[in-house]
Amino acid sequence: MKSTYWTRRIGVYLLFAFSCICTAVAFGQDGKSTFADYCAGCHGAELQGGLAGPLIKTDWNYGRRRGDMIRNVTYGIADTEMIAWGEVLSKEEIRGVVNYIVESQTTPPTAERQLPTLIESELMTLKVEVVVDDGLAIPWGIDFIDANRLIISERSGQLRWIVNGKLDSTPIRGTPKTVDDRTGGYMDVIVDPNYAENRWIYLAHSFTPFDPSDRSAPAMTRIVRGRVEDHEWVDQEVLFQVADSLLVVNGNRWGCRFLFDVGGHLFFTIGDMARGDFAQNLDRPAGKIFRIWPDGSVPNDNPFVDRSGALSAIYSFGNRNVQGLAIHPTTQKIWFTEHGPMGGDELNVLEEGGNFGWPIITYGVDYSGEIVSEKTHMDGMIQPIMQWTPSIAISPALFVDHPNWSTWQNDLLVGALAYEEVRRIRIKDEVVTHQELILKNLGRIRDLHMGPDGNIYILSNNPDRLIKLVP
Structure with a gap:
């Protein structure tokens, strides 16, 4: 009885974890297409930069955590050319764009930086x-x-x-x-x-x-x-x-x-x-x-x-x-x-x-x-x-x-x-x-x-x- 119970419990946990992974991947995929539609014109199709700065980078001037990025996309950044997208994109679309940006980095934005000497x-x-x-x-x-x-x-x-x-x-x-x-x-x-x-x-x-x-x-x-x-x-x-x-x-x-x-x-x-x-x-x-x-x-x-x-x-x-x-x-x-x-x-x-x-x-x-x-x-x-x-x-x-x-x-x-x-x-x-x-x-x-x-x-x-x- 105990083994059956725990087998079911583990199955539920694995199903939940798989669902979370699929959701994250889906956000990333949706984010890529949303980025292509709304962001690539300025930041480049490969995030390499263009009219606006590159988004493949190690220096994050306006915050390097997902919450910072979501806020920046939603409300824009004052005194810069970054406009607010909160009235154009849904919260899910903005989250997807940010996930896509984060997952595209060669160095994770929140990775600990080496202290200079x-x-x-x-x-x-x-x-x-x-x-x-x-x-x-x-x-x-x-x-x-x-x-x-x-x-x-x-x-x-x-x-x-x-x-x-x-x-x-x-x-x-x-x-x-x-x-x-x-x-x-x-x-x-x-x-x-x-x-x-x-x-x-x-x-x-x-x-x-x-x-x-x-x-x-x-x-x-x-x-x-x-x-x-x-x-x-x-x-x-x-x-x-x-x-x-x-x-x-x-x-x-x-x-x-x-x-x-x-x-x-x-x-x-x-x-x-x-x-x-x-x-x-x-x-x-x-x-x-x-x-x-x-x-x-x-x-x-x-x-x-x-x-x-x-x-x-x-x-x-x-x-x-x-x-x-x-x-x-x-x-x-x-x-x-x-x-x-x-x-x-x-x-x-x-x-x-x-x-x-x-x-x-x-x-x-x-x-x-x-x-x-x-x-x-x-x-x-x-x-x-x-x-x-x-x-x-x-x-x-x-x-x-x-x-x-x-x-x-x-x-x-x-x-x-x-x-x-x-x-x-x-x-x-x-x-x-x-x-x-x-x-x-x-x-x-x-x-x-x-x-x-x-x-x-x-x-x-x-x-x-x-x-x-x-x-």
């Missing part, structure tokens, strides 16, 4: 060295304790040490439970500027007071600090946690990036949690940048500390999802990078009490193609220094400030997730005057840090690794 940038030659390329699981943030030791957060809910360039195999125990979400979980980690005296480490994570494994449980980004003793998280203090009434269900875009300013304030960010309208409400935590003291208390001069009903820790609002914070070495102003929707990634300068407009003004549209807002400007709402359309999924930010990097001094480095880039941005009087692409298609760039050794450390996902640039 040298980069010839416009102003200097850089050596690329691997620090850790094994054992990490979706790392999110890093910070240095000293020249030999740094701490790293992993999205699923772990803190790890890297000591003398080696990943400690033992995670830190006793850290807080988290909601492991694709845009949340454990996020940024930062070391107290006075760590040598107080040993505080700060962590941002997705938190619910209910069951963290229940994806429908109400939740919100929370800020805690603790100390580490013999791989044990101890002395935890909660610095920012909203009332249960302000938690959201099925949240998305949690933030969160940290920064200490020169005055000792701790800044942190929370995304709009997929509730865009909340970003304009001062009684809601979503879509904001916050400022607190390291012990969690609120500075008396915060812009909304005396506003009835407002969360007193708010420093700015109308922010969709801030992913990078950096201090300009000369002006000491805080700059930040912010995810737009589909289009409209932003580079901004932080202003006390500033309204950065989301979702009332934006340069992007929704992922569905629907209009978020017809407006890009409005009185009382701050314009970005720069915006990227299409979105590169801009993420970390780092101002270069070290004698080893004199030709890059005061330049801004930004990383991108979807476009897998590191860019160098030259700024004069708060105007972007030049951009240079430093890295491309080597992983989703999650964090950037200037190390105590004067090297620039780059943390990535897919592949999960830590590398450094040496001038």
Whole structure:
């Protein structure tokens, strides 16, 4: 009886697998004919290029995953000759075209690229060295304790040490439970500027007071600090946690990036949690940048500390999802990078009490193609220094400030997730005057840090690794 049962089960599985393979092949075949009818006139019958660029290639400027390509075909690519086909082709036809393009490649688009050993940038030659390329699981943030030791957060809910360039195999125990979400979980980690005296480490994570494994449980980004003793998280203090009434269900875009300013304030960010309208409400935590003291208390001069009903820790609002914070070495102003929707990634300068407009003004549209807002400007709402359309999924930010990097001094480095880039941005009087692409298609760039050794450390996902640039 058992063998008959399992024989039937295996037969069903094989039939299902065969059906999936046939469906994929059919999509590829249909995609080839659709490509011939609609795409070959520009891209060439053999994808070799013509009026438009070739599609047999290894460099994918606008995303190299199927989802990226489907979006590009459906909605087009702004400021290029690639038009939108979503009103002409069905979803199945677009998927077939993308499958055909992917299956025609000699090098799979998502194949891991070989890391270069040298980069010839416009102003200097850089050596690329691997620090850790094994054992990490979706790392999110890093910070240095000293020249030999740094701490790293992993999205699923772990803190790890890297000591003398080696990943400690033992995670830190006793850290807080988290909601492991694709845009949340454990996020940024930062070391107290006075760590040598107080040993505080700060962590941002997705938190619910209910069951963290229940994806429908109400939740919100929370800020805690603790100390580490013999791989044990101890002395935890909660610095920012909203009332249960302000938690959201099925949240998305949690933030969160940290920064200490020169005055000792701790800044942190929370995304709009997929509730865009909340970003304009001062009684809601979503879509904001916050400022607190390291012990969690609120500075008396915060812009909304005396506003009835407002969360007193708010420093700015109308922010969709801030992913990078950096201090300009000369002006000491805080700059930040912010995810737009589909289009409209932003580079901004932080202003006390500033309204950065989301979702009332934006340069992007929704992922569905629907209009978020017809407006890009409005009185009382701050314009970005720069915006990227299409979105590169801009993420970390780092101002270069070290004698080893004199030709890059005061330049801004930004990383991108979807476009897998590191860019160098030259700024004069708060105007972007030049951009240079430093890295491309080597992983989703999650964090950037200037190390105590004067090297620039780059943390990535897919592949999960830590590398450094040496001038």
